Amino acid sequence: MAETYDALVLAGGSARRLGGVDKPALVVGESTLLDRVLGAVTDAGRVVVVGPERPVSQTVTWTREEPAGGGPVAALAAGLQLVDAPVVALLAGDLPFLTAGTIALLSAALPGHDGALVVDDTGRDQLLLGMWRTAALRAALPTEPAGARLGAVLSVLHAARVSVPAPAGRLGPWFDCDTDEDLAAARGSA
Numbered sequence: 001m002a003e004t005y006d007a008l009v010l011a012g013g014s015a016r017r018l019g020g021v022d023k024p025a026l027v028v029g030e031s032t033l034l035d036r037v038l039g040a041v042t043d044a045g046r047v048v049v050v051g052p053e054r055p056v057s058q059t060v061t062w063t064r065e066e067p068a069g070g071g072p073v074a075a076l077a078a079g080l081q082l083v084d085a086p087v088v089a090l091l092a093g094d095l096p097f098l099t100a101g102t103i104a105l106l107s108a109a110l111p112g113h114d115g116a117l118v119v120d121d122t123g124r125d126q127l128l129l130g131m132w133r134t135a136a137l138r139a140a141l142p143t144e145p146a147g148a149r150l151g152a153v154l155s156v157l158h159a160a161r162v163s164v165p166a167p168a169g170r171l172g173p174w175f176d177c178d179t180d181e182d183l184a185a186a187r188g189s190a
Contacts, residue, residue: 003107006085007041009034010075010128011093012051012065024093025054026183029190032056033094033177040098041089048082050075051093070146072128073153076137077145083134090137092128094177096186102164102173106131114157118164120174125161127154129174 011024011034024034031039034049035057041047047060061082065074076090087110089103102118109116110131117130127150140156142148166172171189176182 003087003110004045004085005087005089005107005131006046006048006083006134007038007044007089007091008076008079008083009037009041009047009049009060009091009093010051010072010079011049012068012075022052022054023177024051026094026177028096028177028183028186033096036096037091037093037098040095040100040103041091043100044089045085046083048079049093050079065146067146071148072150073142073145073148076150076153077141080134080138080141086134087131088134088137089131090128091130092176095129095173095175096177096190097166097171097175098129098173102129103131105162105164109160109162113160115154116160116162117154118174119161121166121172125151126174127151128176130154130159132157132159 025032038058049060050063053062063078065078106116114136115130115132118126136157140153177186
C-alpha cells in the first residue's frame with residue numbers, strides 16, 4: 001500500500017430486502033460478512049465502522065450516523081469525523097469476496113484522482129467499494145447529509161474506475177448480499 005489509509009465501513013442499513021436482519025452479522029463461509037470485509041483492510045491505520053456495535057474479529061472504532069437510519073451519506077459524514085489518514089477506503093459491510101488485493105488495486109489507481117472505485121462486470125460503478133482522498137470526500141459532503149444520495153455526492157469528484165475481474169468460477173469483490181438469493185449465491189461460492 002503506497003499511502004497510509006484508514007478504512008470506513010458502512011454497516012448500518014436496514015436490510016429491508018432481507019427482512020430486516022442484521023445483514024453484516026450474516027455468515028458466509030466461516031465468517032460474518034462484516035468480518036470478511038474487515039479482513040481485507042487489516043493494514044489500515046484505523047478502521048471505522050458506522051452501524052450498531054456487534055462482535056467483530058479485530059479492533060475497530062464504532063460510530064453511528066445522525067439521525068440513525070439517515071442513509072449512506074449521513075453514515076459517511078459520521079465516519080469521516082473519525083478518519084485521520086489522508087486516504088480512506090469507503091466500503092459496504094456486505095462484500096464477502098473483498099480482498100486486500102482489491103484494496104491494493106484501488107490504491108494504485110489513486111494518483112492523479114480524488115478517488116478510485118471498482119466497476120463491476122456489467123460496467124456499473126460500485127460506490128461503496130472505493131478509495132478516496134479524505135479531504136476531497138469531506139469537501140463533497142452536503143451541509144445536510146441525511147437522506148442525500150451517495151451517487152450525487154461522489155459524482156462531483158474525479159475518480160478512476162478500476163475493473164477487477166472475478167476469479168474463474170467465483171464471484172467478484174463487488175458482489176454484495178442484498179437479497180436471500182445473493183446470500184445463497186455467496187454461501188455457495190464461499
